[in-house]
Amino acid sequence: MKHEVKEAGASVVVAFEGDIDLQTSPAAREALLEAVGMGKPVVVDLAAVSYIDSSGVASLVEALQTAKKGGQDLTLAAVSDGAMRVLKLARLDAVFTIHDSVDDAV
Amino acid sequence: MSNAQALPVSDTAAEDARRFQANLELLAEMSRDFAVSRDLDAALLKAVDHITCSVDAEGGALFLLDEAQENLECVACVGATEITGLVIAADKGIVGRVVQNDLGEIVRDVSKDPNFFGGVDEKTGYTTKSILCAPLTVKDERIGAIELINKRGGDGLFDPDDLHFLAALASSAALAILNARQAEALVEQERIKRELELAREIQSSLLPQAGGDTAVIAGVNQPAREVSGDFFDHFPLDDGRVCFCLGDVSGKGMNAALLMAKTASLYRCLGKAVLSPGRLLALVNREICETAARGMFVTMVGGIFDPRTGVVKLANAGHEPPLLLTPEGEFQAFEADGPPLGIIADPPTKDGYPETEIQLNGGSLWIFTDGVTEGYIDGEGTELGDAGVKRILAETGGKPLTERLQAVVGVIKPGEYGMRDDVTLLGVVDDVAARPPAETQGAAAAGSETIMFLRLPARADRLRVIRQAVRSALEYLVCEDEMTEEVILAVDEACQNVVRHAYGGRDDGEIAVELRRDGSDFLVDIQDFAAPVDLDTVKSRDLDDIRPGGLGVHLIREIMDDVQFVTPPAGVGNLLQLRKRLRTKAGAS
Incomplete structure (x- = not known):
């Protein structure tokens, strides 16, 4: 898994690529919490995520909860089919605000 | 009639006949009006008009008790003053006294009656001289009262004969009102019955x-x-x-x-x-x-x-x-x-x-x-x-x-x-x-067929290897795409549990994964070689709870048809068995 953090407009965009699984989710979690720590709205770009497991989903939930506590927005964008399938199975597709593209989200 | 003994009985047969006739007409008219219009208030207005004319009074008003029997409301009024809608306490005024005593009264000179309510006269400028009032009662059920004001002609005062006649008309009117109310209740019952029939139709369409x-x-x-x-x-x-x-x-x-x-x-x-x-x-x-x-x-x-x-x-x-x-x-x-x-x-x-x-x-x-x-x-x-x-x-x-x-x-x-x-x-x-042909029955009877067996270190970096293996096995079985992705996730989650929990943090433990076909089912055996787990600690996730804990187990149960711990063949460690009925790609044999 690789990730990239960049600023777009008023938001911070965190883009992930590859598999987010038990091995890589600690890095994903750290990147997400760091982005939330910047105090701006966070957009998580999941377009290039080929696989995500429950530990990856847990990182997203934790980042969302942390962002909400600070009154920040955390939204998902361009969610790949594979990631969407897992969010739906976990019944979390309604918990997150999901945008079709990063451009829509920022 | 309860109030008759106080009155002298009319002795002229002609007068009796006229009154009998008026009474019959009232009953017939009220019943017909109500039947035609279904409007009780309109029928009552006609009745008051009929009674006022029959007794030859300047004005008349009909009061009905409310359900709580606390207030009297004027529901129909003709002649001298318009007081329809007027509400008074059920024990106030002359009308209240008549209702309470269930006894008709003749007040020849209202100015001398302490119960007379002069408020209406003050507003309208009309002068009430004499009042004739009779209760509307059927058996013991009090309905209200009818009140007439000022006899036409002469001194404008009513005499006991008039009260006698009014009392007779009032009891007929009371009967007609009660009938109308019962008819109304019947209409309501009919409506409820029709609605129930509709509900029944809808309900049977659910079957x-x-x-x-x-x-x-x-x-x-x-x-x-x-x-x-x-x-x-x-x-x-x-x-x-x-x-x-x-x-x-x-x-x-x-x-x-x-x-x-x-x-x-x-x-x-x-x-x-x-x-x-x-x-x-x-x-x-x-x-x-x-x-x-x-x-x-x-x-x-x-x-x-x-x-x-x-x-x-x-x-x-x-x-x-x-x-x-x-x-x-x-x-x-x-x-x-x-x-x-x-x-x-x-x-x-x-x-x-x-x-x-x-x-x-x-x-x-x-x-x-x-x-x-x-x-x-x-x-x-x-x-x-x-x-x-x-x-x-x-x-x-x-x-x-x-x-x-x-x-x-x-x-x-x-x-x-x-x-x-x-x-x-x-x-x-x-x-x-x-029985529909189950292509799988022969195979099921013959036992399951191993597609792949892996034994590898129980470490997070090997989960990718396991996912690849499951994907290969499902491709070999021509499994439909959506299901392939789901089953890979379920197996990964189950193996994660072994990696995370089975060996208590040690990284030298091993995991064995066997992928099999059992008839039309895909079977995954996941075995570790650690101390047996306490089944009660493996809890499924409460759906209302969005905390991540237990999410993996929830996903496994959601995806697989059957998940159970079985006794491992060698008697050591834990063996978790996942089962899923295969959906093959369209057109696959």
């Missing part, structure tokens, strides 16, 4: 269509009243099996019917996604506990039937035991092992209601409500009973299912006498000769 002669699953429902608290349903699942249920809501009537509609909808909706009757009943139970009215509950049997194998998986929430009829003619009952739905929100076990697996082996399974066994089959109150049901089922063996269902309910006397409760019966028949 599945009866199948033809070859149907392997069918039911029948006959409500004792307009609407039923019983229900049954059956619908096909994507994997070729059939999900069914039958339930009985406590109580009767509209409450029960509404809870029935809710329960049946929940079952059907959840039943297509949750392929386990036990977990399904637990979910429906939780929902009903949260929202149903106190004191109402539902007994219910839920199940899944596989017509290709003749196997029924069953869960029973406090319902009458379903009956298995074997081809040899033996009956076996399956007692409930969970409470009715809507009583305790927590399911009996962590996996929901306990499930029973029944191999029909060419026999049939029958589920019914107590309305069937308690129905009367003759005019002497003989119940059909368990024995009666069994006898008919045994006698009709070999006949089409729908015919057998009709044979059972047909012996119960129709109508409220025989059907003491809603009558509902569902049958599931395993016709071995007509």
Whole structure:
């Protein structure tokens, strides 16, 4: 898994690529919490995520909860089919605000 | 008449005849007016007009008591002053006194009566001289009073003869008002009846269509009243099996019917996604506990039937035991092992209601409500009973299912006498000769076939290897894409649990994964070689709780048809077995 953090407009965009699984989710979690720590709205770009497991989903939930506590927005964008399938199975597709593209989200 | 003794009786026959005639006319007119217009107020206005003219008064007003008998409202008024809508306390004024005493009065000079209410005269400038007032009463039921003001001509004062006549007219009017009110109530009853008939139609449309002669699953429902608290349903699942249920809501009537509609909808909706009757009943139970009215509950049997194998998986929430009829003619009952739905929100076990697996082996399974066994089959109150049901089922063996269902309910006397409760019966028949071809049966009988076996370090970086292996195995089995992705996730989650928890942080442990085909099922055995786990600590996730803990186990259960720990062959470690019925790609052989 690789990730990239960049600023777009008023938001911070965190883009992930590859598999987010038990091995890589600690890095994903750290990147997400760091982005939330910047105090701006966070957009998580999941377009290039080929696989995500429950530990990856847990990182997203934790980042969302942390962002909400600070009154920040955390939204998902361009969610790949594979990631969407897992969010739906976990019944979390309604918990997150999901945008079709990063451009829509920022 | 209660107020007659105070009055001198008229001695002229002609006057009697005139009054008798006026009385009859009043009754006829009021009844006709009401029948035509259905408007009681309009009919009352005509009546007041008729009475005022008949007694030859300048004005008249009719007061009715409200339901609480606390106030009198003027509902009709003619002549001198307009006071329609005026409300006074039921014990105030001359009219109040007449109603309280249930005795007609003649007040020749109102200025001398302490109870006279002069407010209206003050506003209108009209001068009330004399009042004639009679109660409207039928037997002991007080309805109100009618009050007349100022006799026309002469000194403007009423005499006792006038009161006598008014009293007679008033009792006729009271009768007409009471009749009209009863007619109104009747109209309301008719309306409710029509609505119930509509509700019944809607309700029966919720039941599945009866199948033809070859149907392997069918039911029948006959409500004792307009609407039923019983229900049954059956619908096909994507994997070729059939999900069914039958339930009985406590109580009767509209409450029960509404809870029935809710329960049946929940079952059907959840039943297509949750392929386990036990977990399904637990979910429906939780929902009903949260929202149903106190004191109402539902007994219910839920199940899944596989017509290709003749196997029924069953869960029973406090319902009458379903009956298995074997081809040899033996009956076996399956007692409930969970409470009715809507009583305790927590399911009996962590996996929901306990499930029973029944191999029909060419026999049939029958589920019914107590309305069937308690129905009367003759005019002497003989119940059909368990024995009666069994006898008919045994006698009709070999006949089409729908015919057998009709044979059972047909012996119960129709109508409220025989059907003491809603009558509902569902049958599931395993016709071995007509079983749909299951390409898998030979293989299943011959045992499972290993596709791949892996033994590797139980470390997070090896999960990718396992996912690749599962993908290869499912590609080899030509498994449909969506299912492939889901099963990879489930296996990954199960292996994660081993990596994370089995060896307590040590990284020299191993994990063994065996991927197999068992008939039309995909089987995954995941074994570790650590100390056995405490099953109670492996909890499924509460859906309302979005905390991540337990999410992995939730995903596994959501995706796989069956998840269980089995005894490992070598007797060491833990062996988790996941099973999923394969969906192959369209066009694959």
